[in-house]
Amino acid sequence: xxxxxxxxxxxxxxxxxxxxxxxxxxxxxxxxxxxxxxxxxxxxxxxxxxxxxxxxxxxxxxxxxxxxxxxxxxxxxxxxxxxxxxxxxxxxxxxxxxxxxxxxxxxxxxxxxxx
Amino acid sequence: xxxxxxxxxxxxxxxxxxxxxxxxxxxxxxxxxxxxxxxxxxxxxxxxxxxxxxxxxxxxxxxxxxxxxxxxxxxxxxxxxxxxxxxxxxxxxxxxxxxxxxxxxxxxxxxxxxx
Numbered sequence: 001x002x003x004x005x006x007x008x009x010x011x012x013x014x015x016x017x018x019x020x021x022x023x024x025x026x027x028x029x030x031x032x033x034x035x036x037x038x039x040x041x042x043x044x045x046x047x048x049x050x051x052x053x054x055x056x057x058x059x060x061x062x063x064x065x066x067x068x069x070x071x072x073x074x075x076x077x078x079x080x081x082x083x084x085x086x087x088x089x090x091x092x093x094x095x096x097x098x099x100x101x102x103x104x105x106x107x108x109x110x111x112x113x114x115x
Numbered sequence: 116x117x118x119x120x121x122x123x124x125x126x127x128x129x130x131x132x133x134x135x136x137x138x139x140x141x142x143x144x145x146x147x148x149x150x151x152x153x154x155x156x157x158x159x160x161x162x163x164x165x166x167x168x169x170x171x172x173x174x175x176x177x178x179x180x181x182x183x184x185x186x187x188x189x190x191x192x193x194x195x196x197x198x199x200x201x202x203x204x205x206x207x208x209x210x211x212x213x214x215x216x217x218x219x220x221x222x223x224x225x226x227x228x229x230x
Contacts, residue, residue, distance in 0.1 A: 055216070108157055
């Protein structure tokens, strides 16, 4: 079975540019999570969806960040305009709600560098 | 709110040494507790879990016991191998209401095992 698939794996951009990160969750999983990982702050939950509906976006840092899930197999995290402090590894994770045990399945991450 | 505190790294050990990584938590009610591992260049993956007090989670020679009286979930392994070199994250899943699907992670502890 394919795991969670994220793209791009690496992105280098200049300040002010728009960045779009993509995620394909595991088929059949109805929860999708976006996390950000930095050395200073560790892993932070940005937003999560259930059945394509955003449930909690309290971790989204500011209006420059937005996330969508137009269908069960695709989600995007967009940063516009990007800033150097957005440099981080962004992880997407998915899980099953039915019989949820707390196990999240993570993608390999998208490493973003904003110059 | 919920929080997880784990010992700062990095931790460097020789092969076959004993490993302890401390983790304490703050949460209301009865959270579930987890250890996740992140190998270089990969996403996080579940290592072990415990869902109630005095439970012991174990996997691949690693163990952790859910201690409610000390609000701790320390990770241990009797004899580490070079292949155990990774970043280890302690995490909790809240037991109440809207936090039930969110995982709160510690900042991670980098373990390096030398031959």
